């Protein structure tokens with residue numbers, strides 16, 4: 001099996017403070033992997049290192065086998081990344097932003113047009129594409145950022161809290177899109193606080209607490225080592241409490 005995102009012995013320190021401590025895991029092809037943990041556990045710090053936004057203090061990270069630190073440009077072409085803040089490029093219209101992103105990734109005109117029409121209609125923002133992002137609601141900004149990140153059809157999606165602020169219809173669409181993407185043998189890695197979503201959507205779960213990786217694997221394997229039939233929420237609470 002190809003390991004699409006491979007994190008090995010990743011540590012991040014800010015000054016004397018160790019924020020992420022020697023974690024290793026993989027996000028596999030054909031799987032949606034959910035990344036869960038309390039506020040401040042180290043999820044965003046891990047996602048930022050995977051996407052090359054920050055450098056690890058130590059450890060290595062590859063995307064489709066390409067090292068993000070050694071060959072950043074090539075590694076970055078492999079994935080689409082949606083950060084936890086959608087407030088960017090506010091003075092551009094939605095369609096200007098999407099074309100800007102498509103230009104960066106050299107997405108052919110016919111492919112970008114088909115993508116924009118399909119995704120904007122599914123997200124219900126087709127009629128707003130010519131308005132500035134400044135005039136968008138939080139959820140609309142989130143949708144346009146998701147579209148910008150995915151317009152070059154990357155095999156790996158890396159999404160930091162992607163469902164926050166989305167209305168139920170759009171959240172449903174995004175979950176469907178994630179499922180469709182991994183069905184083609186691709187990979188989706190996303191962080192969430194909504195454990196019911198993670199439980200229903202994810203093939204694999206990674207749990208981080210205070211910078212330590214407590215678990216990474218399937219929910220069934222997790223259940224097998226804990227109370228079978230317990231919800232992910234119960235297992236998460238039990239696991240994070242007992243490791244205090």
Ligand SMILES: Nc1ncnc2c1ncn2[C@@H]1O[C@H](COP(=O)(O)OP(=O)(O)OP(=O)(O)O)[C@@H](O)[C@H]1O
Pocket residue numbers: 014019037038039040041042043044045046
């Ligand atoms: N630039 C920085 N300088 C110092 N400490 C930082 C910096 N960035 C993050 N941290 C610290 O690292 C820890 C992990 O933060 P991170 O943003 O990764 O958490 P998170 O799991 O994404 O949390 P949340 O669910 O609240 O988004 C926190 O204690 C945070 O204060």
